Amino acid sequence: xxxxxxxxxxxxxxxxxxxxxxxxxxxxxxxxxxxxxxxxxxxxxxxxxxxxxxxxxxxxxxxxxxxxxxxxxxxxxxxxxxxxxxxxxxxxxxxxxxxxxxxxxxxxxxxxxxxxxxxxxxxxxxxxxxxxxxxxxxxxxxxxxxxxxxxxxxxxxxxxxxxxxxxxxxxxxxxxxxxxxxxxxxxxxxxxxxxxxxxxxxxxxxxxxxxxxxxxxxxxxxxxxxxxxxxxxxxxxxxxxxxxxxxxxxxxxxxxxxxxxxxxxxxxxxxxxxxxxxxxxxxxxxxx
Numbered sequence: 441x442x443x444x445x446x447x448x449x450x451x452x453x454x455x456x457x458x459x460x461x462x463x464x465x466x467x468x469x470x471x472x473x474x475x476x477x478x479x480x481x482x483x484x485x486x487x488x489x490x491x492x493x494x495x496x497x498x499x500x501x502x503x504x505x506x507x508x509x510x511x512x513x514x515x516x517x518x519x520x521x522x523x524x525x526x527x528x529x530x531x532x533x534x535x536x537x538x539x540x541x542x543x544x545x546x547x548x549x550x551x552x553x554x555x556x557x558x559x560x561x562x563x564x565x566x567x568x569x570x571x572x573x574x575x576x577x578x579x580x581x582x583x584x585x586x587x588x589x590x591x592x593x594x595x596x597x598x599x600x601x602x603x604x605x606x607x608x609x610x611x612x613x614x615x616x617x618x619x620x621x622x623x624x625x626x627x628x629x630x631x632x633x634x635x636x637x638x639x640x641x642x643x644x645x646x647x648x649x650x651x652x653x654x655x656x657x658x659x660x661x662x663x664x665x666x667x668x669x670x671x672x673x674x675x676x677x678x679x680x681x682x683x684x685x686x687x688x689x690x691x692x693x694x695x696x697x698x699x700x701x702x703x704x705x706x707x708x709x710x711x712x713x714x715x716x717x718x719x720x721x722x723x724x725x726x727x728x
Contacts, residue, residue, distance in 0.1 A: 449483040450512055452476045453491055457509035458575045461498040468565075468578065513575040517706075520577050531560040531714050536573075536582040539566040540657040541701075544677050549725065557721060560714060573706055581715050582704040583722075595701040596676060596726045602646065602690040603678060604670045609690045612670055617649040619669030623657040635672050646670065646690065676701070676726065701726075 455465035456476065466473040484491050491505035501509050537546060542564050553562065565571070571582055588594055602620075604612060612618045620635055635651065652669060654660035661678070664671035670690055671678075681687045709715055 445483065445486055446479065449479040451516070452479040453483055453505070454509050454512040454516065454575075456480060456492060456499055457501040457505060458513070458572070460500065509575075513577060517574075517577045531557075532563060533560065533580045533714055533718055534563045534565060534578050535718075536565045536567060536571045536576070536579045538568060538583075538585055540661075540677060541583060541585065542566045543658055544661060544681075545679070548680050553721065557717060560718060562718070570704075573704060580705060580709045580712070581718070584702045584704050586699050586702065588700045588702070593703040595703055595722065597700040598674050598676060600672060601675055601692065602670050603673050603675075603682070603687040604664060604690050605667045606685060606688050608667050608670065609688050612646050612690055615647055617647040620646075620648050620651040621660045621663050621669040621671045622651055622653050623660050623672070624653045624655055 451469060452465065452471075455468050456462055459465045459468070462473045462476055466476040469476065480492060489504055490502050491508065492499045493502060535546075546562075546564065550562065553560070565579060570584055570586075571579055573579060573582060583595065584592070585598075588597065604618070608618060622635060635648075639646070648670075652660075652663075654663070657673070657677070660671055661673065661681075663669060664673075664687060665681070671687065673687075675682060675689075678687055682689075703710075703719065705715065
């Protein structure tokens with residue numbers, strides 16, 4: 441029976457079990473959710489047992505399904521590694537990052553990356569939660585955001601400051617009341633610095649009318665660009681906006697105890713030439 445089981449169906453099931461949703465699994469494999477669902481149902485019919493528990497919130501593996509998914513993930517890692525070894529000329533990297541890092545930092549630099557490293561292409565996957573790199577075999581490298589851990593390589597420790605449009609900065613420093621735009625960080629980053637931490641060290645004279653919290657840092661940045669308030673943000677994430685004077689500092693920028701950008705990946709991926717080349721380029725951008 442197993443000799444007739446489709447490799448595509450096994451891939452579909454492993455991806456669905458890993459992502460917890462058919463939509464994300466279908467996106468990864470480049471098929472429709474309907475086609476992916478049919479493949480998994482056909483696999484369940486062949487095996488004669490359910491592999492997934494389906495609900496309105498997504499899918500989860502049954503006990504038998506979890507056991508199969510873990511073994512498939514290990515097998516697919518070996519297959520992917522073997523295929524990668526046969527294609528040393530391939531310069532494609534699949535990178536997992538937070539949505540804010542992708543849209544505010546990486547995407548505006550992709551043209552520069554293509555110019556400086558023409559043999560390298562980057563495919564971006566975004567997620568607020570850390571990706572399980574042992575199971576997500578298609579991902580070469582992850583840039584994570586959170587507390588500094590000894591077992592993870594730190595790219596750069598984050599800094600924080602108050603930023604606003606030039607006109608709003610002038611009003612704020614003149615004593616006019618302004619709103620404060622604060623991300624609440626949906627990612628599990630530990631104890632993130634807040635406005636009280638920043639103002640305590642800078643002795644900020646800003647007259648804050650109200651503090652507005654945003655679950656998504658990108659929304660807070662867009663409101664700041666529209667002149668709706670002073671943003672509590674990272675100069676690393678906002679670097680291009682700052683260089684273009686779209687947002688300017690309102691007072692000093694400090695390195696407060698808090699999150700960092702970190703590098704994570706499987707050992708074989710981190711040792712590959714394409715990943716090492718990309719990381720070298722990435723570090724240079726942060727040093728600038």
